[in-house]
Amino acid sequence: MQVVDPHVHLWDLGQVHLPWLSPASVAYSGDNRLLPRTFTPSELRAGAGDVEVLKVINVEANPQDAVAETRWLQSLADTTGYPQGIVALVDLAQPDAGTALAAHAESTNLRGIRQILNVHSNPLYDYVSRHYMQDTQWRANLRLLARHKLSFDLQIYPSQAPLAAEVIRENPDIPFILNHAGMWVDRTLTGWREWRNGLRLLAALPNVTVKISGLVMFDHLWTIESLRPCVLDAIDAFGVERACFASNFPIDGLHANYAELWHAYADIVASASPQEQRALFVSNAERIYRV
Template sequence: MQIVHAPHLPVRQDWLALRSEPVLEPELLIVDAHHHLWDRQTGRYLADEFGKDVASGHRVVSTVYVQCRSMLRQDGPDAMKPVGEVEFANGIAAMFASGAYGRARCCEAIVGGADLTLGAELDAVLETMLQVSGGRLCGIRNPLAWHASPEVSSSPVTPPRDLMANPVFRQGVRALGRFGLSLDAWVYHTQLDDLYELAHAADRVTVVIDHFGGPLGVGPYAGQRVAVHAEWKQKLARLANLPNTRIKLGGAGMNVFGFDFPTRELPPSSEELASAWRPYFDTCVELFGVDRCMFESNFPVDKAMFSYGVLWNTFKRLASAMSADEKSALFSGTAATTYRLAIPGDKT
């Protein structure tokens, strides 16, 4: 896989500070179903930084750490280097479990990054990850987002074009089922048919579609939001027909979605964001139902466009017409079920 310059927008704390909102529904339980932690040339976002965001006033009780190539092992076989990321995330989880960083149990579930094209070597890697995860490893993610246009880029890693159709990769995905692990998949809307074939071929594995399923708004898709929405919805409907699929609602702070909020004088309000994302939210809930949808922050990537507090206000505005049970599913229940989390008030 080719490593390229990180395409993420810079986080401007002084700009974000220009927008402050009171917290809506502060007692609503939240599981942040998708975030990252790292210390790299583009910035530092570790326990201190994430802990401050989580303490923004919303009732975040648990979070899911997702693979982003942080803290890979320097030494040893290449296949085992991603074990270092699981060790790192588990260490951060232990810090939050101590209570020294607030109420939230951050990184309580971990989505690691074992290379699913390893073939016979994969079992040993997954077994080692499970051993070092403190029982927190729940899934695996490999880079999958690919597009021919150089203007469409959302990751420092560019995977092979047809990775999802690779028989060895598919074998690796099916192997996750034997270990009780799910697959997280970040793909663009142009790849949803390929993801359908993959999810259909691995029907015993829960496949979690990241970031609204990637409806693009840049490069060839700039100014084509209505046409893209129609194509995205049609492809996403096929995936929703597979009972082993789930979807994360979020990630729209990435530049590939094509929103111009970072260019404005003031950061967006939760009302502005909710208006912009409403078509995606409504479609996902219509297709998957609340029991297969979950909210995510995708921080710190999306922090370039809005603060953590404004983001969760946005989600609460999007779900304002929902019943209490529907809100519970969207904000915590689906994530807890998918990633095997016990949350306060859980009846199980």
């Protein structure tokens, strides 16, 4: 099968420092000590099995030096052809965010920015312990993305969807890509309803799309049947034309191999038309990230 993978994390710890892997520890997503020290296009393709990876979008891996990460990724792209798109990290709460954006924009494959926004009352799931979307400086700098024609990868929990919707309404000229199908973190009936309601709230905004990925971070003993409701609900909310599948490798590789994950997604949408399947696995990601 052919895929365009719009959410991978390429790295070489000898080239770019990732503090969360130095040293690695156990997280809700799995045992990070088992992650490879090097995950480059050659490792990705070597582990892809029968999946033909046509193009990839690299999403920042929370590096110590974000501009250095982008420049390293661009050098990879210049020599290997991968990644075709780069989503870089910029701290939009900083007064010099505009300068950082300009530095990233020197790399021709830059397509977007991600700054992780996940806040949760349980420390196990809390990424940043700060409500960036309430910060006036952050919101002002977010608007700079439109000037550079960049998208924003939105990584939040369902409880943050109402505030995110407010931010998105203020920025109709910025494409937002919801990461990891909205991250259904609270595995209760109430949590499920909050997740579904959040999806539909965001899907009602025309400049939002969704990446269906990262599901096994919360479902380590996953089966096709356990993934099916999340996949189909996300597609139902956004429609086939505004959804795409992604691997979240190597993070999701802690609980699945690459081909196994892609074939699971393919099994879930096997009843879709060939055109719809092509959209979900290839053409939507190409359009969303302009690759």
